[in-house]
Amino acid sequence: MRRMGEYRLEVNGDTHEVSAPDHWTLLEVLRYRLGLTGSKQGCDKGDCGACTVLVDGRPVLSCLSLARASEGRAITTIEGLMPAHLRAGGKGADPVQEAFDRCGALQCGFCQPGMILSARALLNRCPAPSREQMRDALSGNLCRCTGYTQIFEAVESAVATSLGLTPAPRSWEAPPVAKEARP
Amino acid sequence: MSARDLHGPGAPWGPGEPGAKSNQEFVTVGKPHRKVDGIAKATGAAIYADDITLPGMLHAKTLRSPHPHAKIRRIDTSKARALKGVHAVITGESMPIKYGVIPWTPDENALAVDKVRFIGDPVAAVAAIDEDTANAALKLIEVEYELLHTFLDPRESLVRAEPAIHEGRKEGNISKSVQLEFGQVDEALASADVVVEDDYFFHGSTHAPIEPHCAVATYSPDGVLTLWSATQITHYVHRALSRVLELPAHRIRVIQPCLGGAFGGKSDPFSLEFCVAKLAMLTGRAVKMLWTREEVFYAHRGRHPMQLHYRSGATKDGKLTGVDAKILIDGGSYSSFGLVTTYYSGQLLTGPYHFPTYRFDSTRVFTNKPPCGPKRGHGSVQPRFAFEVQLDQLAEKLALDPIEIRRRNFQGDFTRTVNGQRVTSNGFLQCLDEVERASRWRERRGKLGFGRGLGVAGSMYISGTNYPVYPNEMPQAGIQLKVDRSGLVTVFTGGNDIGQGSNSMCAYIVSEELGIPIERIRVVAADTDLCPVDLGAYSSRVTFMVGNATIDACRKLREQLVAAVAEKWGCAPTRVRLLEGLAIDLEDTSRSMTSVEAFHLAETKFDTLGATGSYNTPKLGGDYRGGTIGASPAYSFTAHVVDASVDVETGRITVHDVWVAHDCGRALNPMIVAGQMEGSAYMGIAEALFEEHDVNRFGLHRGPSLLDYRLPTSLDTPEFRARIVESIDPEGPYGAKEAGEGPLHPSLPALSNAVYDAVGIRLKHLPFTPAKVLAALREKRERESVATAQGAR
Ligand code: FES
Numbered sequence: 001m002r003r004m005g006e007y008r009l010e011v012n013g014d015t016h017e018v019s020a021p022d023h024w025t026l027l028e029v030l031r032y033r034l035g036l037t038g039s040k041q042g043c044d045k046g047d048c049g050a051c052t053v054l055v056d057g058r059p060v061l062s063c064l065s066l067a068r069a070s071e072g073r074a075i076t077t078i079e080g081l082m083p084a085h086l087r088a089g090g091k092g093a094d095p096v097q098e099a100f101d102r103c104g105a106l107q108c109g110f111c112q113p114g115m116i117l118s119a120r121a122l123l124n125r126c127p128a129p130s131r132e133q134m135r136d137a138l139s140g141n142l143c144r145c146t147g148y149t150q151i152f153e154a155v156e157s158a159v160a161t162s163l164g165l166t167p168a169p170r171s172w173e174a175p176p177v178a179k180e181a182r183p
Numbered sequence: 184m185s186a187r188d189l190h191g192p193g194a195p196w197g198p199g200e201p202g203a204k205s206n207q208e209f210v211t212v213g214k215p216h217r218k219v220d221g222i223a224k225a226t227g228a229a230i231y232a233d234d235i236t237l238p239g240m241l242h243a244k245t246l247r248s249p250h251p252h253a254k255i256r257r258i259d260t261s262k263a264r265a266l267k268g269v270h271a272v273i274t275g276e277s278m279p280i281k282y283g284v285i286p287w288t289p290d291e292n293a294l295a296v297d298k299v300r301f302i303g304d305p306v307a308a309v310a311a312i313d314e315d316t317a318n319a320a321l322k323l324i325e326v327e328y329e330l331l332h333t334f335l336d337p338r339e340s341l342v343r344a345e346p347a348i349h350e351g352r353k354e355g356n357i358s359k360s361v362q363l364e365f366g367q368v369d370e371a372l373a374s375a376d377v378v379v380e381d382d383y384f385f386h387g388s389t390h391a392p393i394e395p396h397c398a399v400a401t402y403s404p405d406g407v408l409t410l411w412s413a414t415q416i417t418h419y420v421h422r423a424l425s426r427v428l429e430l431p432a433h434r435i436r437v438i439q440p441c442l443g444g445a446f447g448g449k450s451d452p453f454s455l456e457f458c459v460a461k462l463a464m465l466t467g468r469a470v471k472m473l474w475t476r477e478e479v480f481y482a483h484r485g486r487h488p489m490q491l492h493y494r495s496g497a498t499k500d501g502k503l504t505g506v507d508a509k510i511l512i513d514g515g516s517y518s519s520f521g522l523v524t525t526y527y528s529g530q531l532l533t534g535p536y537h538f539p540t541y542r543f544d545s546t547r548v549f550t551n552k553p554p555c556g557p558k559r560g561h562g563s564v565q566p567r568f569a570f571e572v573q574l575d576q577l578a579e580k581l582a583l584d585p586i587e588i589r590r591r592n593f594q595g596d597f598t599r600t601v602n603g604q605r606v607t608s609n610g611f612l613q614c615l616d617e618v619e620r621a622s623r624w625r626e627r628r629g630k631l632g633f634g635r636g637l638g639v640a641g642s643m644y645i646s647g648t649n650y651p652v653y654p655n656e657m658p659q660a661g662i663q664l665k666v667d668r669s670g671l672v673t674v675f676t677g678g679n680d681i682g683q684g685s686n687s688m689c690a691y692i693v694s695e696e697l698g699i700p701i702e703r704i705r706v707v708a709a710d711t712d713l714c715p716v717d718l719g720a721y722s723s724r725v726t727f728m729v730g731n732a733t734i735d736a737c738r739k740l741r742e743q744l745v746a747a748v749a750e751k752w753g754c755a756p757t758r759v760r761l762l763e764g765l766a767i768d769l770e771d772t773s774r775s776m777t778s779v780e781a782f783h784l785a786e787t788k789f790d791t792l793g794a795t796g797s798y799n800t801p802k803l804g805g806d807y808r809g810g811t812i813g814a815s816p817a818y819s820f821t822a823h824v825v826d827a828s829v830d831v832e833t834g835r836i837t838v839h840d841v842w843v844a845h846d847c848g849r850a851l852n853p854m855i856v857a858g859q860m861e862g863s864a865y866m867g868i869a870e871a872l873f874e875e876h877d878v879n880r881f882g883l884h885r886g887p888s889l890l891d892y893r894l895p896t897s898l899d900t901p902e903f904r905a906r907i908v909e910s911i912d913p914e915g916p917y918g919a920k921e922a923g924e925g926p927l928h929p930s931l932p933a934l935s936n937a938v939y940d941a942v943g944i945r946l947k948h949l950p951f952t953p954a955k956v957l958a959a960l961r962e963k964r965e966r967e968s969v970a971t972a973q974g975a976r
Pocket residue numbers: 040041042043044045046047048049050051052061062063064
């Protein structure tokens with residue numbers, strides 16, 4: 001027998017009264033109760049990362065989290081980034097979103113809400129990550145379109161902008177010549 | 184200007200033409216502009232199919248066959264119907280009309296009629312108040328099956344006709360067979376100085392877009408069916424719905440919302456589209472069906488496994504004399520695009536190298552597996568893999584550098600292939616130069632020490648095909664422009680933006696032609712009620728065809744704008760230029776007006792403003808049966824160099840860098856082109872090293888999840904280095920050709936060739952798993968020790 005639960009969720013700064021079946025995941029509640037469809041479902045099994053949201057600032061797979069378990073935590077979805085940036089006095093979208101758009105890192109875009117939130121969380125804890133750190137931090141977010149190159153470049157561009165540096169030339173701009181064999 | 188005027192030497196761009204424009208002279212074209220939908224996607228505002236919720240919407244689920252091949256003796260849905268919350272249950276008899284994306288081979292039913300042909304074949308569908316109820320109802324449906332012999336080995340299907348997977352065909356379990364010969368291949372091979380003959384195997388792989396298939400339908404009280412679907416070809420879905428539901432097409436509207444990746448995997452009309460439509464009609468409610476990831480794997484339509492046998496001959500100086508191919512194609516359980524696949528497996532190999540003679544014999548058979556179809560590089564990635572490895576084998580025999588042998592066989596530009604295809608611009612040599620230089624091939628190849636190596640491969644691919652899926656003489660692409668008094672121009676296109684950026688491409692062209700900023704252009708796409716027909720996102724046709732249609736429409740509109748402004752200024756129309764939101768007088772640059780004013784003048788002078796444009800291919804193709812399949816108005820060319828190492832202890836291959844040089848004609852947006860090149864190369868490396876779509880001995884998928892079917896993560900992916908080569912095609916829009924599929928092809932053979940350079944083993948069977956690498960290394964050691972022992976004796 002299905003049991004319904006009633007609880008409160010704090011999403012993007014708002015508190016929502018939720019009534020949903022107890023077995024519903026956070027992803028289901030966000031998408032189908034709160035209408036926040038920015039978080040995507042690619043597998044519903046914890047394999048793809050499209051459903052990534054931030055819970056207390058840390059990336060979490062919302063398809064693997066029971067919604068009720070997030071009661072009392074601060075949840076940020078992709079829809080929350082730009083309003084938060086505006087509230088903080090910024091202009092337009094969050095710099096990471098802006099960089100993804102600027103750098104063409106969005107192809108179909110389906111992985112991107114999760115990818116961008118993982119990138120945001122990385123930059124929050126490490127403002128100038130190396131490419132290796134990026135590879136590591138984004139390894140839970142599968143992208144089928146980009147081959148990741150432009151995603152890395154977008155994160156690097158966001159970092160450069162935040163530090164006031166000129167971003168490095170894009171992979172296709174500067175003729176790259178092979179480095180010496182790496183060990 | 185009619186789109187047809189764009190053909191031939193009168194094209195308004197290209198080197199040496201009067202009025203030729205270099206990239207610098209374009210305002211919008213050739214620059215890394217943002218995509219029109221980029222920020223919507225980045226902020227989560229973009230709406231994909233599963234983001235649609237309609238009032239009173241029901242949720243539908245599919246019951247699937249647990250058997251790979253069986254007759255359906257009986258289906259009883261009464262218990263399911265009786266479950267509280269269930270609104271409708273449908274089975275095969277609800278929609279008995281067969282369909283298929285290729286009109287000559289309609290062999291699919293929305294739900295199985297009388298028999299099932301693979302594990303996962305849809306049998307029944309339920310609409311209920313929620314997914315849980317629908318799932319519970321599925322369990323109450325009783326189906327009695329009579330099991331039939333299961334075909335899993337394509338070689339068996341070749342020789343055994345009974346039981347037929349599809350009854351009533353005279354070819355038994357053979358889906359399609361094509362034999363074509365151009366020139367005297369046997370003689371050419373007999374007279375060759377060297378001949379290499381070998382077998383290659385290409386495994387199955389699937390698209391795995393991150394968005395699962397999803398469709399939503401409503402049926403209005405006045406009898407209009409609206410379907411939102413994650414499809415890459417709205418037009419064919421529209422036609423198929425009309426046929427299967429027996430509804431006139433004008434009462435059907437198909438809309439493609441934002442699409443979360445496709446790669447060919449959303450090209451066929453799918454069961455769920457018919458089911459939600461039928462269920463909406465039966466219940467009078469909106470109905471949604473979202474497939475699980477597992478269902479996406481079973482729906483498949485991915486790359487065909489192929490057993491390939493090649494024999495190629497060359498002269499002492501490395502010139503090919505002839506190529507002979509025999510290919511067995513495992514089609515899985517339905518035809519899908521199989522007729523085209525079978526032709527493509529032979530027809531698309533005849534560049535960038537000159538083949539003096541060529542023969543192929545390709546046969547596609549049915550097996551009781553998930554149906555194969557078109558995946559990025561449809562039908563041509565497999566033969567390309569085999570041939571490019573064989574070319575390396577030839578180079579080795581002749582002690583020639585692998586890049587050199589490719590150069591020596593270059594077919595040239597503005598030429599004709601051995602199978603009668605017209606080739607226009609061809610930047611392949613430049614692609615080779617680019618990867619050679621960027622990878623420092625000459626200093627590094629063969630000198631990286633045991634365990635690390637470089638490999639090269641080349642390829643050619645179509646930019647659209649002049650063979651429309653159903654025969655007709657109408658344009659392949661249509662565009663409509665609407666001009667608002669605010670200065671906004673709306674572009675209506677039937678083209679499907681599947682993430683490749685085709686909507687943005689339309690906006691860039693309108694911006695260039697009408698001289699207005701991109702933000703004043705809105706694109707409405709892939710809605711059959713609103714947009715003119717386009718044949719959809721497949722065969723890498725969109726930039727070429729939709730781009731040309733957009734230019735055509737813009738030129739007509741521009742003529743009106745310019746005429747109205749010229750009249751106002753009392754000058755010749757040739758003096759008026761539309762640029763950066765203005766109309767300016769070229770001879771008196773102090774005189775200008777805003778484009779909004781120009782729009783108003785033109786509306787006053789002519790009438791409500793708008794224009795249509797279209798594109799159709801010229802007559803192309805060889806003069807023989809099937810000669811138009813693979814005929815394209817232009818071909819793209821690619822070369823890769825892969826840098827890889829092999830761990831001889833574990834058999835693991837690590838790819839460090841992939842240099843991808845691609846001739847896309849002209850890069851309308853180099854950033855998007857580079858994204859397509861990197862994404863293509865990623866997908867090629869992924870299927871070479873990680874991915875395998877296969878069933879076990881019961882016909883059950885080996886791992887229908889994104890964990891078991893291993894997509895490379897950011898940790899597993901090498902660095903891709905895109906080098907854009909622009910050959911400026913005389914017929915492409917501003918000289919552009921395709922970039923979305925060609926750059927996948929060389930990844931796999933270039934990797935195999937790199938492994939040979941690294942450790943001296945030829946990997947001819949995909950995927951290159953550690954087990955295969957270790958076995959090949961063992962075999963090599965044994966061969967060498969036998970040789971040493973013999974030498975010692
Ligand atoms: S949907 Fe959560 S990881 Fe795929």
